[in-house]
Amino acid sequence: MLSDGDDDLSPTARLGLAAAVAFATLGPPNYRPHTEFGQNAEHALAFVLVGAAFGLAYTRNRLLTALIGVAMAGLVELLQFWAPGRHARLMDFLVDALAACVGLAAASALDWAITRSRLRPSQ
Numbered sequence: 001m002l003s004d005g006d007d008d009l010s011p012t013a014r015l016g017l018a019a020a021v022a023f024a025t026l027g028p029p030n031y032r033p034h035t036e037f038g039q040n041a042e043h044a045l046a047f048v049l050v051g052a053a054f055g056l057a058y059t060r061n062r063l064l065t066a067l068i069g070v071a072m073a074g075l076v077e078l079l080q081f082w083a084p085g086r087h088a089r090l091m092d093f094l095v096d097a098l099a100a101c102v103g104l105a106a107a108s109a110l111d112w113a114i115t116r117s118r119l120r121p122s123q
Contacts, residue, residue: 014053018072021046025076026083043092044099047073051103059111062104069100 024032024046035042051069058065073096080086 011057014057017053018050021050022076026079026086029085040091040095043095044102047096047099048103048106051100051105052107053103055104055107056111059108062108066101066104069104070097073097073100 033042037045047069050072054065054069055062074093077088077093077096080088
């Protein structure tokens, strides 16, 4: 099992990823990346990546990590009330929060599989 902060992704990279997602959500709309997949898919991908990055790094208390991820999604959405040209939507929050939890779950599953493979005796 990975210990907290003991992974290949540096804390600076994790925070940089979270900051990039916050900027894309709160910054001027023309600076936000746009894809053919649509806004919900873009939100989901961003928050899955953030959830996975933090889920791989902070393994001691996964529930707390998930709660912080959901809180971050809510905070970023609420801050849009004060961001010119932006709008806060419940659907965006739901997509972001669920996607962060999916990323955390994927990180947890990966961590479990790695730990389990290390415990198996060599054949």
